[in-house]
Structures are given as structure tokens and as C-alpha cells.
Amino acid sequence: MTADLEFAEAASGLAPIALRAAATLRMADHIAAGHDTVLSLAERTGTDPDLLSRVLRFLACRGVFAEPRPGTYALTHLSLTLLEGHPSGLCDWLDASGAGARMDAAVGDLLGALRSGEPSYPRLHGRPFYEDLALQSSGPAFDSLRHTHAESYVSDLLAAYPWDQARRIVDVGGGTGVLVEALMRTHNTLRTVLLDLPGAVAAATARIAAAGFGDRFTPVSGSFFEPLPAGADVYTLVNVVHNWNDEQAAAILRRCSEAGRRDSTFIIVERLVDHADPRAITAMDLRMFLFLGGKERTAAQLRELASAAGMAYQSMVETPPGLQLLVFRKRRSWSPRVRAAKGDGSPS
Ligand SMILES: C[S@@+](CC[C@H](N)C(=O)[O-])C[C@H]1O[C@@H](n2cnc3c(N)ncnc32)[C@H](O)[C@@H]1O
Numbered sequence: 001m002t003a004d005l006e007f008a009e010a011a012s013g014l015a016p017i018a019l020r021a022a023a024t025l026r027m028a029d030h031i032a033a034g035h036d037t038v039l040s041l042a043e044r045t046g047t048d049p050d051l052l053s054r055v056l057r058f059l060a061c062r063g064v065f066a067e068p069r070p071g072t073y074a075l076t077h078l079s080l081t082l083l084e085g086h087p088s089g090l091c092d093w094l095d096a097s098g099a100g101a102r103m104d105a106a107v108g109d110l111l112g113a114l115r116s117g118e119p120s121y122p123r124l125h126g127r128p129f130y131e132d133l134a135l136q137s138s139g140p141a142f143d144s145l146r147h148t149h150a151e152s153y154v155s156d157l158l159a160a161y162p163w164d165q166a167r168r169i170v171d172v173g174g175g176t177g178v179l180v181e182a183l184m185r186t187h188n189t190l191r192t193v194l195l196d197l198p199g200a201v202a203a204a205t206a207r208i209a210a211a212g213f214g215d216r217f218t219p220v221s222g223s224f225f226e227p228l229p230a231g232a233d234v235y236t237l238v239n240v241v242h243n244w245n246d247e248q249a250a251a252i253l254r255r256c257s258e259a260g261r262r263d264s265t266f267i268i269v270e271r272l273v274d275h276a277d278p279r280a281i282t283a284m285d286l287r288m289f290l291f292l293g294g295k296e297r298t299a300a301q302l303r304e305l306a307s308a309a310g311m312a313y314q315s316m317v318e319t320p321p322g323l324q325l326l327v328f329r330k331r332r333s334w335s336p337r338v339r340a341a342k343g344d345g346s347p348s
Contacts, residue, residue: 015062018055020104022064023094027056028082031065031073038071089140089148098139102132106290119293129291134199143176143200150178150238156319157238157269158186161327166233166265170195172224172256173240177204177217184213193218193229224252228259235260238269239323242284243294246305253309257330266311266328274298276322302326 001009009015022028025045035044038056042049053071060067064082066074075083082091093100102125109120116123125132133142163169163183170193171180180192181204194204198221205219220229225248228235235256241249256266273281273296281296288294297305303313303326311328318324 009062014058018059019064020094020096020101021055022059022079023082023091024096026084026091027065028075028079028091029084031075031079032083036072036074038073041073087148087152089145092140092145092148095140099133099136099142099145100140102136103287103291107287110286110290113290120290121292130197134197141199143203146200147176147178147203150175153319153321153323154178154182156321156323157325158182160317160319160325161267163187163190163234167191168193168232169234169236170229170232170259171236171238172228172252173237175200175204175238177201177208177219179236179238180204180217181208181211181213184208184216185211189216191216191218193220193232195220195222195224195228197221197223224255226255228255230259231261232259232264233261234265234267236267236269241268241302241305242270242288242296243292245293245295249294250305250308253306253311257310260330262330262332264330265314266306266330268302268306268326268328269323270297270302270326271322272297272299272302272324274300275318275324280322299324299326307331 025047027041027045030041030044035041038049038053041047041056042052045052056065056073057067059065060073063076064078066076068074080086081088082094084091092098095101103121105124106119106121109124112123113120121129121132127135136142157179164187167189168191169180169183171177172195174180174194174196177194177200180194183190184192194201194217196204201219201221208217208219218229224240237252237256241252244252253266260266271281271284273285276296285296288296299316306313306326306328310331312331314327314329316324316326
């Protein structure tokens with residue numbers, strides 16, 4: 001596509017909307033099941049046949065579907081990713097009834113955020129991001145979307161660090177426990193603690209209990225703005241810090257540092273502004289602000305935050321999906337009590 005065409009596409013704004021309609025109606029699955037004519041697709045999806053044919057044509061000339069014969073549709077490599085169960089989880093992210101749509105609404109309020117300087121999500125939905133998503137009762141839930149996403153990179157995290165040097169790991173904001181479960185499977189004496197909000201921890205506990213790790217797994221429902229389980233060998237924060245503004249991120253890192261022993265390791269896993277594809281990272285940077293007031297950071301910015309929380313930088317490892325693993329140890333001269341006197345920066 002030429003730059004002019006790409007600009008015209010961006011300005012029209014229709015493609016993302018048409019894609020979401022197709023995903024919500026599970027159009028790719030219906031086509032895969034052999035309902036490939038406009039009439040049978042309209043019948044299956046309860047939609048208007050004439051308008052549906054126009055939407056499908058719109059998507060077909062953008063490569064989302066193919067039209068091998070007039071009025072008959074087939075999947076392409078793009079629409080294969082819209083099938084239910086695809087590892088990307090894309091049809092769930094784009095589903096108009098779920099968490100993704102609540103996030104899309106916040107993205108649609110970029111102008112409001114620009115004018116107010118405030119994140120859109122809480123203004124639009126009346127509650128902070130994670131509080132609101134915990135109450136959502138229809139459509140694909142945030143925790144399950146995140147679960148699928150975490151599965152897509154967990155093996156790269158396993159390969160990027162010598163986890164077998166640790167006996168006990170606390171995954172802070174560890175979601176539904178994809179990382180801790182994979183760690184326990186791969187290293188059969190490793191003990192793990194999952195710290196997250198109640199919904200994510202409940203989902204993890206149900207699944208991990210069934211897998212038979214016994215007392216090697218400890219679920220902890222709580223907040224990382226409060227004191228964390230103490231004395232672990234490793235504390236991990238995977239895709240957590242970028243959710244939060246500098247003050248909040250510093251508060252979370254301080255909680256980790258306070259909980260760690262003198263020889264604990266702290267591992268922050270994120271995409272970094274100075275190491276990622278600029279298109280992807282600038283999009284995520286805006287999303288983080290619109291949802292939570294968070295931001296994407298450079299390696300230097302993360303190192304500075306961690307240093308202020310009492311951590312000394314050791315090394316950085318890049319994983320194939322572009323996530324960077326930044327490894328820290330506790331800085332010997334740091335005193336948490338002096339810092340704590342300045343307030344912990346947790347959100348009110
Ligand atoms: C972007 S997700 C990352 C989850 C997981 N680490 C991963 O990589 O898939 C951020 C996580 O932080 C959790 N979270 C948000 N606020 C929290 C809080 N105050 N205390 C603990 N966890 C929190 C969310 O429930 C969510 O699981």
C-alpha cells in the first residue's frame with residue numbers, strides 16, 4: 001500500500017470498525033464451517049444480506065477475506081487469525097461485547113484525554129481500569145485475553161533466564177499464572193507465589209490446583225501497592241510497570257525492593273521504547289495512558305526508576321517477541337524507611 005493510500009485508510013477509520021463487526025459475528029468461523037455465501041452468512045449471523053455483502057466486499061478488497069466467486073467468500077492468511085482458538089486471541093480482543101470493546105471506547109476518546117490530560121478509561125466508564133474490568137460480566141474478559149497473550153511469549157521468558165538458580169519466585173501482578181505454572185512444570189523443585197487481584201488469582205488457582213503442584217504454588221490475592229510476600233529469590237514484574245505513571249511504578253518497585261532479601265533478584269519484563277518497533281510501541285504508549293495513565297519507557301528510564309527503589313542494574317536480555325528482561329539486584333546502601341516517609345504513591 002502506498003503512503004497516500006495508507007493515510008486515506010487511516011483517515012476513513014472504517015477498517016477497524018468493519019474488522020470488529022466481522023470478529024464479533026465470528027464471520028471467519030462461519031466461512032471455515034462452509035457457510036461461505038452472503039445469504040448463508042447473513043442467515044447464520046442474523047444480519048442484513050445486502051449490507052453484509054457490502055461489508056464483506058470492503059474487507060475482501062483489503063485482503064481480510066477472498067471472494068473466489070461473486071458473493072462467495074473464503075479465508076485468507078489474515079482472516080485465519082480471526083478464527084476462534086487462534087493463538088493471537090484476536091477475535092476475542094475485537095469482540096464488541098467484551099473487555100476489548102471497553103478499551104476501544106477509551107481509545108476513541110483520545111481527544112478528551114488530550115484536552116483534559118487525564119486517562120479516558122475511568123472518565124468514560126466511571127471506574128478505574130482494573131476495577132471496572134473486574135465487574136464486567138459479559139463477553140471475553142480481560143483476564144482471559146491476557147492469559148492467551150501470556151501463553152504466546154511464556155516459552156521465550158523461560159529460555160531467557162536461568163530460573164533454576166532460584167528456589168522461590170514471586171510473580172508480582174502475574175495475571176492468571178501462565179508464567180508461574182510454566183516455571184513449575186519446567187523446574188520441578190521450584191516454588192512460586194502468584195500475587196494479583198482476586199479475579200486473576202482465582203482463575204489461576206482453579207487451574208493450577210488441578211495440575212497437582214501441591215504446596216509448591218501459593219496464590220496471594222492482594223495489591224502490589226501493599227507489602228509483598230517477603231524473602232523470595234526472584235521477584236518478577238511482567239508487563240506490569242508500563243501500566244502505571246512514574247510515581248505509581250516507583251511505588252510498586254519499592255514494594256518489591258522492600259520485600260526482597262539482600263541477595264534477591266528483581267526482573268522487569270517489558271517492551272522498551274528504544275528497542276521496539278516504533279509503530280507498535282507508540283500505539284501501546286498511548287493505550288497505556290488512555291487506560292491507566294501509564295507509559296512505555298526507555299531502558300534508561302526503567303533503570304532510573306528501579307535505582308530510586310533501591311535496585312542495582314545487572315543486565316538486559318532480549319527475547320524473540322521483543323520483550324526485554326531487565327535484571328536487578330538489591331542496592332546495598334538503600335534504606336526503604338527514608339523513601340517510605342515521602343508517601344508510597346499508590347493510586348487512591
Ligand atoms: C498487563 S497485566 C500483566 C499480567 C501478567 N504479568 C502477564 O504478563 O500476562 C497486569 C496485571 O496487573 C494486575 N494488577 C493490576 N492492579 C494490581 C494491583 N493493585 N495489585 C496487584 N495486581 C494488580 C492485573 O490484574 C493484571 O493481571
